Amino acid sequence: MPVxxxxxxxxxxxxxxxxxxxxxxxxxxxxRYTISEVAAYTGLSAPTLRWYEExxxxxxxxxxxxxxxxxxxxxxxxLAFVRRLRxxxxxxxxxxxxxxxxxxxxxxxxERRQILERTRREVLARMAELxxxxxxxxxxxxxxxxxxxxxxxx
Amino acid sequence: MPVxxxxxxxxxxxxxxxxxxxxxxxxxxxxRYTISEVAAYTGLSAPTLRWYEExxxxxxxxxxxxxxxxxxxxxxxxLAFVRRLRxxxxxxxxxxxxxxxxxxxxxxxxERRQILERTRREVLARMAELxxxxxxxxxxxxxxxxxxxxxxxx
DNA sequence: CGCTTGCTTCAAGTGCACTTGAAGGTCCTA
DNA sequence: TAGGACCTTCAAGTGCACTTGAAGCAAGCG
Numbered sequence: 001m002p003v004x005x006x007x008x009x010x011x012x013x014x015x016x017x018x019x020x021x022x023x024x025x026x027x028x029x030x031x032r033y034t035i036s037e038v039a040a041y042t043g044l045s046a047p048t049l050r051w052y053e054e055x056x057x058x059x060x061x062x063x064x065x066x067x068x069x070x071x072x073x074x075x076x077x078x079l080a081f082v083r084r085l086r087x088x089x090x091x092x093x094x095x096x097x098x099x100x101x102x103x104x105x106x107x108x109x110x111e112r113r114q115i116l117e118r119t120r121r122e123v124l125a126r127m128a129e130l131x132x133x134x135x136x137x138x139x140x141x142x143x144x145x146x147x148x149x150x151x152x153x154x
Numbered sequence: 155m156p157v158x159x160x161x162x163x164x165x166x167x168x169x170x171x172x173x174x175x176x177x178x179x180x181x182x183x184x185x186r187y188t189i190s191e192v193a194a195y196t197g198l199s200a201p202t203l204r205w206y207e208e209x210x211x212x213x214x215x216x217x218x219x220x221x222x223x224x225x226x227x228x229x230x231x232x233l234a235f236v237r238r239l240r241x242x243x244x245x246x247x248x249x250x251x252x253x254x255x256x257x258x259x260x261x262x263x264x265e266r267r268q269i270l271e272r273t274r275r276e277v278l279a280r281m282a283e284l285x286x287x288x289x290x291x292x293x294x295x296x297x298x299x300x301x302x303x304x305x306x307x308x
Numbered sequence: 309c310g311c312t313t314g315c316t317t318c319a320a321g322t323g324c325a326c327t328t329g330a331a332g333g334t335c336c337t338a
Numbered sequence: 339t340a341g342g343a344c345c346t347t348c349a350a351g352t353g354c355a356c357t358t359g360a361a362g363c364a365a366g367c368g
Binding site for chain 2: 081084087088106109110112113116117119120123124126127129130131132133134136137138140141144145147
């Protein structure tokens with residue numbers, strides 16, 4: 001059976017910007033990964049990947065002739081993005097909403113942009129808080145280190 | 155009944171560096187807050203404060219003559235620090251461990267320092283990831299904004 | 309042929325961080 | 339003295355993000 005490319009390349013502009021950046025284990029065209037391969041590559045567990053698909057966070061996963069999932073590079077890119085969103089603290093439900101917008105196509109570009117802009121603001125706010133926290137930690141670390149040295153000198 | 159200062163000021167060096175920084179609703183000496191006052195001030199719910207005390211994350215809260223909690227500025231400072239640690243993603247169990255170290259006094263300075271240094275490293279790593287995420291978000295936002303303008307121009 | 313490996317679905321369970329409910333005590337005001 | 343506001347404890351419930359278990363299918367190997 002020939003290898004089938006899940007992305008017809010010149011299809012509707014689903015989300016071109018997802019396909020940016022990182023390298024893939026296999027080049028486009030040979031990118032048909034089993035669930036355990038994707039689990040190993042992404043660090044997510046196989047049940048989690050199934051669950052992501054079930055709730056609509058990872059839609060349209062291909063299947064092999066006998067019903068097994070075959071993930072593509074597009075899925076890996078999407079999962080990498082999902083991982084980033086998860087790190088920002090975005091709830092899974094919101095990511096599902098975003099995934100649905102992506103599925104609906106170009107008409108949702110505006111809402112998607114708004115969501116990402118809001119997320120961006122939240123991330124920056126979070127980074128500022130973390131920066132402050134680093135300052136607090138530094139102060140405490142200095143205190144403990146100083147006290148330790150003092151008691152050593154005593 | 156006279157106001158009782160819960161911190162005898164010249165007592166053992168429990169954690170001097172906790173008392174740093176921010177201002178308090180009431181000055182030391184008049185700092186006896188009810189649970190709802192602390193809830194309003196910290197944003198934590200009253201049940202959460204009780205639960206924090208129960209699990210040992212907020213030890214040694216004073217009680218009034220009839221058994222009601224009376225929090226002090228020391229407690230507010232500690233809660234502010236807990237809030238920071240929570241923002242770093244530290245599990246509550248780890249914070250409880252840290253609280254126990256604080257209770258044990260000076261002999262745990264070294265372990266406390268090590269914990270905070272590790273936390274510091276994790277926070278910096280997290281910030282770097284978030285910085286990368288901002289870059290990814292910017293790229294996508296630009297893409298959506300550009301596509302939007304393009305379709306408007308069409 | 310039977311065994312192992314790896315996948316499948318569906319349902320139930322887990323861990324964390326709280327939240328909510330029930331029943332009751334204490335103080336202040338009308 | 340009755341009501342309301344605020345507190346108490348203890349136990350049970352909730353929401354989220356998975357994780358685990360049970361039962362079964364399909365391909366490859368000895």
